[in-house]
Amino acid sequence: MALLLDQPFAPMPDNNEITTKTFLESVSHLPPFFDCLGSKVFAPIKADINGNITKIKAVYDSDPVKYETLQQILLIEKSIYGSEWPKVGATLALMWLKRGLRFIQILLQSIADGERDEDNPNLIRINITKAYDQALKRYHGWIVQKVFKAALFAAPCRSDFLKALTKDQEVAEEDCLAKIHQFLINFTATVDAIYEMYSIMNAELDYLV
Amino acid sequence: MALLLDQPFAPMPDNNEITTKTFLESVSHLPPFFDCLGSKVFAPIKADINGNITKIKAVYDSDPVKYETLQQILLIEKSIYGSEWPKVGATLALMWLKRGLRFIQILLQSIADGERDEDNPNLIRINITKAYDQALKRYHGWIVQKVFKAALFAAPCRSDFLKALTKDQEVAEEDCLAKIHQFLINFTATVDAIYEMYSIMNAELDYLV
Ligand SMILES: CCCCCCCCCCCCC/C=C/[C@@H](O)[C@H](CO[C@@H]1O[C@H](CO)[C@H](O)[C@H](OS(=O)(=O)O)[C@H]1O)NC(=O)CCCCCCCCCCC
Numbered sequence A, B: 001m002a003l004l005l006d007q008p009f010a011p012m013p014d015n016n017e018i019t020t021k022t023f024l025e026s027v028s029h030l031p032p033f034f035d036c037l038g039s040k041v042f043a044p045i046k047a048d049i050n051g052n053i054t055k056i057k058a059v060y061d062s063d064p065v066k067y068e069t070l071q072q073i074l075l076i077e078k079s080i081y082g083s084e085w086p087k088v089g090a091t092l093a094l095m096w097l098k099r100g101l102r103f104i105q106i107l108l109q110s111i112a113d114g115e116r117d118e119d120n121p122n123l124i125r126i127n128i129t130k131a132y133d134q135a136l137k138r139y140h141g142w143i144v145q146k147v148f149k150a151a152l153f154a155a156p157c158r159s160d161f162l163k164a165l166t167k168d169q170e171v172a173e174e175d176c177l178a179k180i181h182q183f184l185i186n187f188t189a190t191v192d193a194i195y196e197m198y199s200i201m202n203a204e205l206d207y208l209v
């Protein structure tokens, strides 16, 4: 369970401010998640998310004190970029990254909760589709949606996916699901806080790619 | 016509040996070709081809004398890697790169020759599909083929594609087609020579991705 449990997200502090450094460290362990899906078809997604992380990190590294929290990044970029904002800089990178995080969150939650297609109990297409519909579909034009539908066939079956999540270790399925639930506590709180920040700051966009 | 004519490929020398340095310089102008397709959907393809070029360049830079020609790269890597070869190193990168080059070559040839779907004369789907069928399809499993079919809808119309090829300059369509024909002379000869080299060296693989 290297991926999920050895790298838990930090609990949200009372003031709901997310420390950039801690956040970057936590999300850096997520791109390998897409390797758990088992097909090279997902390489472009991993690359896109890696690109978001790299962009946020570059802004942070340019002045770690100024950009100490994610909230500060949005506030400062808003004042720097004027009317270009929020479709710019680390604000844009985090806008898309949070959608990928939401996708992962909903997918894991759905699997851990035991949601299944009764006709195909060992497939996770139903869980992936739920996550896609809620986190990403509305930002994708019909061509990318069609690409998604095609790529869905490359998804692994449930048992292989759970095995990949636990890496080499032998973990019973119920232990694996319990660990996913555990991981989701701080992860979901973090993703929720980022969404709330975009909503409060009026930084959310809904253009299509 | 910045892309194509300002950066022609070198003519093939009599001994059919391709100089690595010249080749790398010429192909470095090709990834922007995929921007001419006008949609971000093609970004993963551009990234894949860029990756191939980077890999070959890294091998070349490690010892420019030893790796002076593409032939030498294959010969030396064959002796270094033993049974892992040819699915390894710059040999693998060039194996895939040449397929992307063949795709570009067939697409441009087909458009310059005026091949058209009479029912949709301003679409280039027929030309793209021809290039894909001949250069790539047999190396793609059914899922990637399905992704291709979906991505095809993001292709630009003929007139926009030709305009993109000529960048900002105003060029009459027939001049544009003539310049494509001109560009294709050395380009096709180079791609043919690389294919011949893979065939002679028994370095071609046909596994699916
Ligand atoms: C030979 C055949 C060839 C065919 C051609 C291939 C076509 C492939 C098309 C693949 C699309 C790959 C997914 C990437 C989509 C991306 O376009 C979007 C927007 O991406 C954002 O765009 C911004 C500008 O608008 C900035 O550049 C952001 O970058 S910035 O950092 O510079 O600001 C960037 O992330 N990201 C997304 O939609 C995010 C995707 C998250 C992934 C979620 C998981 C889905 C899992 C699905 C499982 C089934």
Ligand SMILES: CCCCCCCCCCCCC/C=C/[C@@H](O)[C@H](CO[C@@H]1O[C@H](CO)[C@H](O)[C@H](OS(=O)(=O)O)[C@H]1O)NC(=O)CCCCCCCCCCC
Binding pocket: A040, A041, A042, A044, A045, A144, A147, A148, A151, B044, B045, B048, B049, B051, B052, B053, B055, B089, B092, B093, B094, B096, B097, B099, B100, B103, B128, B136, B144, B147, B148, B151, B152, B155, B209
């Ligand atoms: C939210 C929704 C998300 C959905 C998920 C997105 C799914 C997207 C799938 C996209 C596939 C993108 C195309 C890339 C395909 C690549 O997989 C293949 C093989 O790629 C090779 O693989 C080798 C190992 O086997 C080495 O790694 C090579 O790398 S190495 O350098 O390390 O040795 C590498 O090039 N290249 C290819 O097939 C080459 C493609 C050439 C492009 C030709 C143009 C086609 C134009 C089509 C126009 C319509």
